[in-house]
Amino acid sequence: MKRYIAPLLIGLIGGGILISLGVWQVQRLAWKEAILSEIDRQILAAPVPVPVNPDADTDQYLPVEVSGATGQRELHFLVSTRKLGPGFRIITALEMDNGRRILLDHGFIPTDAKQAKRTPGTVTVIGNLHWPEERDRFTPENDPETNYWYARDVPLLAGVLETEPVLVVARKMTPADPTVTPLPVDSSGIPNDHLGYAVTWFGLALCWLGMTALQLWRISRRNP
Incomplete structure (x- = not known):
């Protein structure tokens, strides 16, 4: 034994x-x-106005409603989705009714729509504040000359578009642009x-x- x-x-x-x-x-x-x-639950809660000094820790995913005029310059972020395939996220400045300028993530366009002309206008947006962390050692460097961007670095983009370092990711826009599909914030990207x-x-x-x-x-x- x-x-x-x-x-x-x-x-x-x-x-x-x-x-x-x-x-x-x-x-x-x-x-x-x-x-x-x-x-x-927090993402889908009733929207509130954009805080005066939003914080990346306490206000991450905060649902907001904001109105203003979109900027003419677009930044295109390469993205691929399971349902829509490859394409780009569009980010512009949004000048709010009170004069503040923030970043607005409009959503998705297919690859062949990159060069299409989209007219800036006044919109009302329901979405969420977001400070994504998308860059790692495998992420390519952004190429501003060709307007190919690979990571939504909010402070960097705020400097490029001369806005506050605040990003609203649209869930719903009025009036809606039929050529742009919103890619709202959700928890699916959290490991x-x-x-x-x-x-x-x-x-x-x-x-x-x-x-x-x-x-x-x-x-x-x-x-x-």
């Missing part, structure tokens, strides 16, 4: 650790889903990989316990 003790203990302890890690990830999954539900991690840990635990059982069987086949 002594020859079974060491591999059995190693198998049970290792399997227990792996199972506990899987359980922890399941708990993290419930925690993350609760956070995402709260974010979705939630805890289910995959849990499956991985439970799978490793199953393999570990299976290898332990195999080792015990091999020991049992040896001559005493």
Whole structure:
């Protein structure tokens, strides 16, 4: 019996650790889903006016309603969506009725509409404040000369379009531009990989316990 003790203990302890890690990830999954539900609730809440000094931490995803005149200069951000395919987000300045200038993300245009002329005008926008973090070490550098942009860096864009560092991502615009499809803020871009991690840990635990059982069987086949 002594020859079974060491591999059995190693198998049970290792399997227990792996199972506990899987359980922890399941708990993290419930925690993350609760956070995402709260974010979705906040995104779809009743809109309010744009705060005087919005904060990127406390006002992220804040639903707002704003009216003003769109700027003529467009910045085009390369994007690809599952439903619409490749294209560009359009961002312009928006001069609010009270004279403030902020950034407005109108939404999506297909690739072949990049050179099309869109007429600036006065609009009422319902959307959300957003300070996206889209740049990593794989993100190409922006090319202002050809109007190809790859990351919505709000302070940078505010300097380019001479606005406050405040971005409203449109959910609904009145009057609507039929050539532009809004890409509103939602929680789908927030990573939630805890289910995959849990499956991985439970799978490793199953393999570990299976290898332990195999080792015990091999020991049992040896001559005493």
